[in-house]
Amino acid sequence: MMKKLLMCRVNPLAVVLVFGLMALSAATGIRAAAVKGQLRIALICSGSVTDGGWNQEGKDAILVVKKKLHAHVSILEHISPVRAVDVMRSYAMRGYNLIIGHGYEFLIPASQVAAMGGKTKFAVSGADTTKPGVLTLNFDLAQPSYQLGILAAMLSKTGKIGFIGGEAIPSVVACYRGFAAGAKSINPKIKVAAAYTSWDQPALSKSQAQAFIQQGIDVIYQNVDAASRGVFEAVAQANKSHNSPVYVFGSNSDQNNNPTCSRYTPASAVIRLDRAFLRVASQVQRGTFKAGVAPENLRNNVCIVVLNPKLMGTVITPAMQKALAKAQRELLSGKVHVKG
Amino acid sequence: MIRRLFKRIWSAATAVTLAVLVCGAVLTLAIGAAALLGYPPLRVADLWLHGAAGSWYALSSSCADACPLLLTGLAAGVAFRAGVLNIGAQGQFLMGALVAVALSTRMMICHQPVLVIPIALIGGALAGGMWGLIAQYLERYRSVPVVLSTILLNFVALYLAEAALQGPLQAVGTAAAQSPEIAGKYWLPLFVAYTDFHIGIILALGLAVLLWVLQERTVFGFESQVVGLNPGTAKAMRMPVTWRQFQIMFISGGCAGLGGAIQVLGQVHFMTAHMGNYGYAGIAVALLGRLNPLGIILSAGFFGFLDTGAFRVEESSLALPHDMANVIKAVVILVMLVLAGISLWRSRRVGNPGSSAPTETPSA
Numbered sequence: 001m002m003k004k005l006l007m008c009r010v011n012p013l014a015v016v017l018v019f020g021l022m023a024l025s026a027a028t029g030i031r032a033a034a035v036k037g038q039l040r041i042a043l044i045c046s047g048s049v050t051d052g053g054w055n056q057e058g059k060d061a062i063l064v065v066k067k068k069l070h071a072h073v074s075i076l077e078h079i080s081p082v083r084a085v086d087v088m089r090s091y092a093m094r095g096y097n098l099i100i101g102h103g104y105e106f107l108i109p110a111s112q113v114a115a116m117g118g119k120t121k122f123a124v125s126g127a128d129t130t131k132p133g134v135l136t137l138n139f140d141l142a143q144p145s146y147q148l149g150i151l152a153a154m155l156s157k158t159g160k161i162g163f164i165g166g167e168a169i170p171s172v173v174a175c176y177r178g179f180a181a182g183a184k185s186i187n188p189k190i191k192v193a194a195a196y197t198s199w200d201q202p203a204l205s206k207s208q209a210q211a212f213i214q215q216g217i218d219v220i221y222q223n224v225d226a227a228s229r230g231v232f233e234a235v236a237q238a239n240k241s242h243n244s245p246v247y248v249f250g251s252n253s254d255q256n257n258n259p260t261c262s263r264y265t266p267a268s269a270v271i272r273l274d275r276a277f278l279r280v281a282s283q284v285q286r287g288t289f290k291a292g293v294a295p296e297n298l299r300n301n302v303c304i305v306v307l308n309p310k311l312m313g314t315v316i317t318p319a320m321q322k323a324l325a326k327a328q329r330e331l332l333s334g335k336v337h338v339k340g
Numbered sequence: 341m342i343r344r345l346f347k348r349i350w351s352a353a354t355a356v357t358l359a360v361l362v363c364g365a366v367l368t369l370a371i372g373a374a375a376l377l378g379y380p381p382l383r384v385a386d387l388w389l390h391g392a393a394g395s396w397y398a399l400s401s402s403c404a405d406a407c408p409l410l411l412t413g414l415a416a417g418v419a420f421r422a423g424v425l426n427i428g429a430q431g432q433f434l435m436g437a438l439v440a441v442a443l444s445t446r447m448m449i450c451h452q453p454v455l456v457i458p459i460a461l462i463g464g465a466l467a468g469g470m471w472g473l474i475a476q477y478l479e480r481y482r483s484v485p486v487v488l489s490t491i492l493l494n495f496v497a498l499y500l501a502e503a504a505l506q507g508p509l510q511a512v513g514t515a516a517a518q519s520p521e522i523a524g525k526y527w528l529p530l531f532v533a534y535t536d537f538h539i540g541i542i543l544a545l546g547l548a549v550l551l552w553v554l555q556e557r558t559v560f561g562f563e564s565q566v567v568g569l570n571p572g573t574a575k576a577m578r579m580p581v582t583w584r585q586f587q588i589m590f591i592s593g594g595c596a597g598l599g600g601a602i603q604v605l606g607q608v609h610f611m612t613a614h615m616g617n618y619g620y621a622g623i624a625v626a627l628l629g630r631l632n633p634l635g636i637i638l639s640a641g642f643f644g645f646l647d648t649g650a651f652r653v654e655e656s657s658l659a660l661p662h663d664m665a666n667v668i669k670a671v672v673i674l675v676m677l678v679l680a681g682i683s684l685w686r687s688r689r690v691g692n693p694g695s696s697a698p699t700e701t702p703s704a
Contacts, residue, residue: 048662074655074656074657074659075659076651076654076655076662077662078662080615080616081518081608081612081615082607082608082615083405083616083651085607085608086401086404086536086648086651087651087655090651090652090655091655104514104516104518105516105518105612105614107514107516108518108521108609108610109608111521127514128515128516129513129514169515169516169517171515
């Protein structure tokens with residue numbers, strides 16, 4: 001029987017299955033139903049939403065919006081710029097109110113779909129310029145990095161601190177500039193080293209952190225997204241063998257509770273994506289959404305420093321907290337200016 | 341002659357029909373697997389089919405997605421058939437896209453769309469071809485295997501593209517590594533309004549037919565095939581083995597480069613270094629199409645259908661996870677390849693002369 005089936009030019013079983021499937025498909029005609037009047041939001045990510053970095057933060061933030069606004073949310077991962085126009089247009093055609101492209105690479109596709117007309121609003125997070133019909137969320141971590149620089153200078157026993165970035169792009173270099181400026185405002189003689197490794201290679205960031213520690217650096221500020229695990233491992237290992245502690249700062253998300261070395265992570269420079277997304281979604285809901293560039297920084301409480309509550313009073317002294325509060329006031333009043 | 345040609349096309353068509361029908365059955369089984377994970381199979385099937393081919397718009401999305409796959413598939417198919425193991429279609433695709441973007445944004449020779457578009461397309465194809473020739477040169481004169489150099493050149497192309505997109509080709513006013521948007525008048529024209537049917541799709545189809553004629557009906561095609569099957573015999577028969585390999589590599593790279601150019605001019609209209617893995621996917625497309633340009637057309641269409649349908653299911657309220665959609669696609673492709681193997685075994689066993697591809701695996 002099997003042999004007969006193989007020798008047959010057109011497999012009858014296959015014909016029955018295919019036409020059966022088509023008939024059933026046509027007969028059912030099921031379509032995704034939406035609750036009338038519900039805010040519908042689509043989040044488009046370039047990578048996996050379980051990457052432990054930028055994309056996962058985007059997913060977590062949009063789920064907060066979903067909960068607070070009772071919105072319908074659709075998350076699409078692994079979308080390249082090549083595919084972005086197609087999926088954005090598909091969402092727009094299905095009546096989604098807001099489409100968020102999570103990354104600068106979605107700016108041009110979003111503007112292309114916005115130009116086609118319709119009521120859908122478009123936002124792009126992480127870009128620094130805008131296009132017609134698109135709201136850009138421009139995150140500025142330079143100010144919280146300035147505060148971390150102050151903390152680093154006060155924590156350092158060796159007078160040497162280091163910065164590891166994923167890539168020497170302007171937004172990351174701005175973090176280094178802010179960090180160095182903050183440290184030098186406390187100790188003008190402090191040495192601030194900088195290195196740029198990778199966003200997604202923990203081994204590379206680990207070896208860089210180990211090299212820093214061997215040079216006597218005892219506070220490291222990392223902005224390497226999903227590769228941060230490598231830096232945490234290097235710091236954890238160093239603290240097992242060193243007499244004096246080595247500290248590390250988190251970035252983008254609150255990494256104070258990282259499972260590897262939370263005891264040596266006093267603070268993180270955090271982008272509160274949930275606050276930015278919630279504000280934009282609320283604007284869409286109220287009809288006050290406007291395209292353009294939205295600076296997201298310390299002033300609107302989106303880019304902030306989050307201290308590790310477990311280390312308050314021990315590693316983070318009241319004097320450090322006072323210095324951080326003072327720096328925040330100066331940054332907000334414009335007395336201190338850090339170039340973003 | 342016409343009768344023979346008709347017989348051959350009929351033979352290929354029936355083989356492909358078998359493949360498509362069986363693949364439909366496999367898709368059904370794969371969707372059944374989705375049911376095991378708690379997703380309603382009929383709804384998944386419905387969304388998948390309607391999303392990929394349920395309307396002119398959906399069909400155009402599938403075709404537009406298949407277009408670069410067709411060209412990178414042709415790149416792999418042409419090369420493998422001639423024994424040139426070109427794994428570098430990804431790099432050639434990127435170089436083609438890069439040159440096309442440069443010629444239609446920053447390095448414009450003129451401003452007439454009727455000239456800019458062909459210049460960008462030809463420039464892209466030439467860039468891909470020249471990039472491929474580097475690997476062939478390294479093999480011929482420096483004994484570096486093509487399979488190795490083409491893989492490594494993919495990385496060179498990727499980082500070169502990144503450097504260009506953060507340097508001379510970077511869009512003004514942004515720190516992002518991306519090119520400026522190509523002006524609307526230089527986009528490839530659509531032949532059905534409000535869809536993704538751009539003329540690049542017709543160009544790709546025309547090129548596939550041309551390559552089929554070249555392979556099946558010319559001395560060049562015959563010689564390339566002999567060079568691929570047995571270079572020693574080809575040399576003994578005084579065929580220009582090296583020259584043919586260089587020519588094949590240029591054609592192969594040119595196809596991939598044209599794919600990149602069509603992608604930026606017809607579909608994306610700007611460039612980042614992350615333009616999708618069309619070059620690598622093209623190898624699977626070529627093998628599924630049994631290295632036959634006509635088979636590759638259907639194979640690429642099938643991949644486009646699968647991809648587009650998968651996204652429609654993912655973005656639906658079912659929210660099928662991307663990984664699950666990939667599992668379904670992978671199962672379908674794997675079973676298709678096994679079936680292609682069975683089909684080949686069957687045709688050899690029966691001694692069927694209708695088998696269009698002389699070999700499944702390229703000789704090293």
